[in-house]
Amino acid sequence: MKPVIEVSDLKVFYEDTQALNGISLDVYPNEILGIIGPAQSGKTTLLKVINRTLEFTQGTSLEGTVKLDGVDINSISDVHGLRKRIGMVLPLPVGLPLSIYDNVAFAPRTSGLRNKSELDEIVERCLQQAALWDEVKDRLDSLGTKLSGGQQQRLTIARALSHKPEILCLDEFSIAVDPITTMRIEDVLKTLKEEMTILLVTNLVQQAKRLANRTAFMLNGDLIEIDETDVIFSDNPTSQSTYDYVNGNFG
Amino acid sequence: MNAKIMNRSELIYHIIAIVTLAIIIFLFWNFSTDKPHVEGEITSDLAVDDTSSLIDRYLYRMIPILCGAGLFSIVIALYLEEWLTQTTWQYRIIERYIVILAKVPSLVYGIFAVYFIVFHSQKVLNYPLLLIAILLVMPVTIRSTQKAIQSVDISVREAAYALGATKLRMIADNVLPNAFPLIVAGICTAISRILAIVALIVIISNWINSSNIFTIPKSAVVLISSAVIASIFSSILDYKQVT
């Protein structure tokens, strides 16, 4: 199968600290790739490279290539178009200072969609996918930033889905969400997998085990191991540190 | 404002900015006092009872200038924050000047204003008016717009960009709505300053033109109270923005 994302020998530097030390991995269509690893291992950095939001951090440089459908993402001149193909959900919910409706309609509107009924449809579909519709359907006009933390996080997920991305990156989405809602979102992700590829960065090892088809383990900027989730969580993964991390006796 | 410890390079920028500013003011002062000042030229067109003509002449002419300067300063602040980003040296130098100008107490502008308007009123009106309006309005509004822009969280920007927004779109949808109360607050502060100064002019011209220096003209009272109202309004907006 042809990979959607090919990362080869990716190195990222922040000023003079190196965050990624030459990472290579492929992501295949319609899979959920779990990315696990302790803090500071470079998980967020990897996602930021993929949708090119790393550019907003000053003093960064990178080596190596990231290809999306065979095209080097750094050679793509339409960055905004690229970012629309790659949805991103950040660890803490970031509400745009807009109403719930406008938050979700933001991306479709930036691509020029003005038709009210189409927008309504998108908003409803995305909020439903993010398991938020029932809670907010009566107050779509109130400010998104006034929702609770967990609701806001689901709003960011709805927002990320609104432009039908080919790839959905989730960066520790469950930090601000309660376990029951987390379960609901996880169910959503399982169905979304039919339509898109999902990169799931998570601190909850069990979440990767539940959801991911394949799992990558990162440590201090290195990719220690990437394999079928069953293998990573089995009693004999290739690397001893993977085993230790997965079984919670790390450090 | 968040308390930041001033590092050495910042201190140097401050000193350079203050010295240059002092030189400019000194030159300006020299240039203006060099002109021979004829006693008989002290005018009486600011007579106390002639309030309406005063307001016609000074305030109304100032308001369009004020608005223009306010709008222009929003553009400058956006340029500074969004295009000239904080790490460039041009940004740092310009920022020093703006901070210093914004901190100058209105009394200082008042002296300028009184000097030019009361004593040179017949000839040089537009020019000092323009100067005062610019010195008075722009630093305050640029500063407040800048702060408002900075208060937009970096992750909000990233989120907007991640949704495919262009820079202009991001500014229009995320930065400006956030910045709006602070911008209005800045303009209100500037207006209150300018009203206070005009009040000062009215009072001083009253001193010059009448023997009884203890009467405060009605128009001055009106102006001062509007200044107070404007500044209260602006601090309310400021407060709302903070909380």
Ligand SMILES: Nc1ncnc2c1ncn2[C@@H]1O[C@H](COP(=O)(O)OP(=O)(O)OP(=O)(O)O)[C@@H](O)[C@H]1O
């Ligand atoms: N803006 C930045 N400036 C400088 N260094 C940074 C910056 N962001 C990240 N780093 C460094 O890059 C390395 C990887 O950070 P990254 O945020 O990618 O880790 P992470 O795996 O996402 O960690 P976490 O689980 O805590 O989110 C760390 O050593 C970190 O200190």
Ligand SMILES: [Mg+2]
């Ligand atoms: Mg992270």
